[in-house]
Amino acid sequence: MRPVAIVGAGMIPFGRRDDDNLMDMLAYASLNALDDAGLGDKGVQAVYVANMGAGMLNHQMSVASALVDRLSLLPAAAESIENGPASGASAIKNGLLAVASGYYDLVLVVGGEKMRDVSGWRATDFVASMTHPTAEYIYGITLPGMAGMFTRLYMQKYGVTREHLVQVAIKNQEMGALNPYAHVESRITHEGIVDSWHSRVNNPPVADPLHLYDVCPVSDGAAAVILAPLDRVKEFKKTPIVIAGFGQATDTHTLQERDDPTDLKAVTLAAQQAFEMAKMKPSDIHVAELHDAFTILEIAESEHVGFFKKGEGAKAVEQGKTKLGGQIPINVSGGLKARGHPVGATGVAQVVDIVWQLRHELPKERQVQNAVNGLTVNFGGFGNNVLSFILRRGDK
Amino acid sequence: MPIDLELESVLRPPEVSMVPYPPKVVTLANGKQMVVREITREDVPRMLEAVRPITTYERDYYDIVASRVYAELLAWYRWRIVNEFCLIAQIDGMLVGLVNSRMLNAKTGMSLHTLTTDRGLRIGSHMFAAKMEHHIEYLKQEEVLIVAESPIGFRRWMIEYGLEPTNIPHELGGALSFRLSKELYYATKDRLVVGDRPVPKELLDKAMEDIIVVDEKTVAQKICGVKGR
Numbered sequence: 001m002r003p004v005a006i007v008g009a010g011m012i013p014f015g016r017r018d019d020d021n022l023m024d025m026l027a028y029a030s031l032n033a034l035d036d037a038g039l040g041d042k043g044v045q046a047v048y049v050a051n052m053g054a055g056m057l058n059h060q061m062s063v064a065s066a067l068v069d070r071l072s073l074l075p076a077a078a079e080s081i082e083n084g085p086a087s088g089a090s091a092i093k094n095g096l097l098a099v100a101s102g103y104y105d106l107v108l109v110v111g112g113e114k115m116r117d118v119s120g121w122r123a124t125d126f127v128a129s130m131t132h133p134t135a136e137y138i139y140g141i142t143l144p145g146m147a148g149m150f151t152r153l154y155m156q157k158y159g160v161t162r163e164h165l166v167q168v169a170i171k172n173q174e175m176g177a178l179n180p181y182a183h184v185e186s187r188i189t190h191e192g193i194v195d196s197w198h199s200r201v202n203n204p205p206v207a208d209p210l211h212l213y214d215v216c217p218v219s220d221g222a223a224a225v226i227l228a229p230l231d232r233v234k235e236f237k238k239t240p241i242v243i244a245g246f247g248q249a250t251d252t253h254t255l256q257e258r259d260d261p262t263d264l265k266a267v268t269l270a271a272q273q274a275f276e277m278a279k280m281k282p283s284d285i286h287v288a289e290l291h292d293a294f295t296i297l298e299i300a301e302s303e304h305v306g307f308f309k310k311g312e313g314a315k316a317v318e319q320g321k322t323k324l325g326g327q328i329p330i331n332v333s334g335g336l337k338a339r340g341h342p343v344g345a346t347g348v349a350q351v352v353d354i355v356w357q358l359r360h361e362l363p364k365e366r367q368v369q370n371a372v373n374g375l376t377v378n379f380g381g382f383g384n385n386v387l388s389f390i391l392r393r394g395d396k
Numbered sequence: 397m398p399i400d401l402e403l404e405s406v407l408r409p410p411e412v413s414m415v416p417y418p419p420k421v422v423t424l425a426n427g428k429q430m431v432v433r434e435i436t437r438e439d440v441p442r443m444l445e446a447v448r449p450i451t452t453y454e455r456d457y458y459d460i461v462a463s464r465v466y467a468e469l470l471a472w473y474r475w476r477i478v479n480e481f482c483l484i485a486q487i488d489g490m491l492v493g494l495v496n497s498r499m500l501n502a503k504t505g506m507s508l509h510t511l512t513t514d515r516g517l518r519i520g521s522h523m524f525a526a527k528m529e530h531h532i533e534y535l536k537q538e539e540v541l542i543v544a545e546s547p548i549g550f551r552r553w554m555i556e557y558g559l560e561p562t563n564i565p566h567e568l569g570g571a572l573s574f575r576l577s578k579e580l581y582y583a584t585k586d587r588l589v590v591g592d593r594p595v596p597k598e599l600l601d602k603a604m605e606d607i608i609v610v611d612e613k614t615v616a617q618k619i620c621g622v623k624g625r
Contacts (some may be wrong), residue, residue: 018455018620186516187425198590201525202425202518213425218590 001100008037008165008226009355014340015183017220022051022058027070029222029345030110038237039228044226045104048075050111052084052093056126058072060115067110077104084130085293086380087111088347089248089349092225096243098289099227111349112175112222113342122220127343130381132254146255146382147294148207153208153262154296157311162209164195164314168295169213171323172331176338178366181349183219183340194212195260210396214295218341221395225347233394239359239392244280244373247273248387255382263305266386267377269306274375278390282306283392286371287357289350291379292335298322301377302330305388329368347378351389358393414499417483417530420591421599424487424517431486431595431603432526437449438606440473443482446491446609447511455620456512457546464568465509468496468546480508483526485519494528495527497540504542505531506567510549512617513610521552532581540554541566541573557584 010032012025020028026049027200034040060066064078083090087112095107115123124142131137131146154160170190176182192212203211233240243337249269255261275281282305290305292298299313307328308316321327333339333353336346356362356373373392379386411613419433435443447469471477479499485492493512500506507527531540535605542559543566544550551558566603575623595603610618 120551184516186426187424192423192425192427196423198423198592199425200586201521201588201590202423204587 001308002102003230003242004227004241005230006225006239006351006355007228007233007240008011008039009224009352010034011181011349011352012221012223012225014219014342014345014349016116016301017114018116020114020220022054022060022063022112023066023070024095025111025114025220025222026063026067026110029112029224030067030071030108033108033110033224033226036238039106039226040147040384043044043106044076044108046095046098046107046276047073047078048081048091048107049078050083050087050094050109050348051080052082052087053115054212057118057123060141066259066325071087074109082387084137084380085127085167085291085341085343086347086378086385086387087344088223088349089376089378090347091346092227092315092351093200093246093248093387095227096246101230102118104155105150105232106227108224109227109228109348110222110224111345111347113222114221115218120218135254135256135281140208143293143382144207144210147296148210150255150261150382151209151294151296154300154365155384157262158314159224160296160299160314162194164317165210165214165295166190166245167317168298169193169337171212171317172216172292172298172335172337173323175332175366176334178278178363179334179339182334182338183221183335184216184338187333188213204338210294210296216293216336216341219342221273221342221345221349223352225348225355230394241355242392243389244392245274245276245390246388247271247277248385249273250386251384253381253384258359262300264300264383267301267379268385269303270376270386270388271375273345274390275306278392280390281375285328285373285375287332287354287368288375288377289333289353290330290333290377292331292337293341293352297338297379298330298335301379302328305375305377316370324368325367327377332366332368337346347376347387350376351391354391358391408475412481412499412502414479414481416460417481417526418593419600420526421592421597422522422591422597424519426517427603428487429599430492430519430522431599432483432523433486433492433595433600433603434592435482435607437473440469441444442607442609443469443484443494444473447617449612450511450513450619453616453619456548458600458619460545461509461511464494465511467529468508481530482525482531485512486603486607487514489602489606492608493523495523497527497531498534499535499537500541503538505537505538507531507537507542507563507569509530513615515618520548521556521588522590524553526591528576529579532576532578538578542576543573544587553586556588562593
């Protein structure tokens, strides 16, 4: 396999985008990435589109075929990738393999989701459709419900407290408030969501022990990257970001079948594969985007990828180790918690945020100084299909 | 406009005096202090100025809600609606939301509208709660009839409060009303109604000094978002 780099990255602001349909959003993000690469509309040989729910949410299928035409990229190859909330990272992996194999030189990967076309409860039901149909879904489980039970177990086993979750929420919304691409742009305070008795209205329980501000919003959004072989990066204007490693692993569909439901084995395995391929270790990573659809997941994933020992992720949050300027800044974009979670877009958006970090392009209040290596975790299902990437700043 | 006082006395609906709503202060999720207080008929022109631009935003039925609020407040100002009240929410004097409602009779309240211009902080929930608080605790009513004009309103009021469906047409367009009974109010109060009294003098003075209305562009951004390409 030949090494592959990201030579273009683009995103559109996440949120509620009433005026855009799914194809608009995918096109805008793609054009932003193509512009970023200085590529125009020439040369893309293949397009991979990550999307989880256009068929259910927007009554549209074959979005990749539609997008290549919309972007005038014909006759480029085009495929849609659906892998739950890990669709974005899956699409990048497929694009990466296509370039690494030598079959294609220039690949566009774009992920997007238009979730706000439906009501909140339909969106929640749509996401729940990835649970086991006869063992979970039929009993009314939702992803917040699963995360609530997971959180309770994690609290019992590792001593995580609600205070730790609150600190993750405050940190990520603080960063989201600085990110023009974030869905949730408002800061929250400890007083407003915990201390004041008014917080019972501001921050009501969603799935005990998780509260409103522990949960990511339902968002519209799209993000895109352009992949090229490392030996062609000099043709592009921006600092190349090398995909140094990647990993993917799966776990049981139902949580109940796992020996220990608090053990996110697929996260551990995916990260281990990525570290092995990149010939790095967790301490080599300068910035990370973890899949914090729920605040507990940031803490749990930070342990499972190896940044902290099991049971020490919460203490790391308490000590400020995961803040900007800390030992390992996590979700400096605001994460899913604040940037938002348009499911098909998320895995690509995480990579785009790391690309911007490693190029040192962000304003100083969000830039991790001298960042060279970054890691992402895109968490599908409830940890039953997980991908991780390690990116490294390349030489221009 | 010249008024024929004799005819006017016929046209004006009779009003009963309503006890005032005591102001309160609510701490929002972002830590800001929001003063909730009742306004008087004399404040209505300022409110009309604030509401008028919102009548053009289709998003989340703001156009319908704002148009009706405009008409209801104007009717209150010019004595064409009976026993209406309006509570407003201010942060540092800035208007961020309002609710209006009226007494249908001594026993029953008729909830009119909830309109917020700063979104994502549950200001609407706080303001709706304040409206119900006024009806049940201060006006001593037995029930309030409620409808929602937007899915957001339905989710907030009907679902969060577990309101009871009725067969009573609501005066807002004739949709069947949901009912908040006194019993249901007190059953949900701990969970949904918050606020501190008395409001610290400095905060209340700031709120009373002026009702600051943000410019139209800012309101549009707050209601419709600023997400572009």
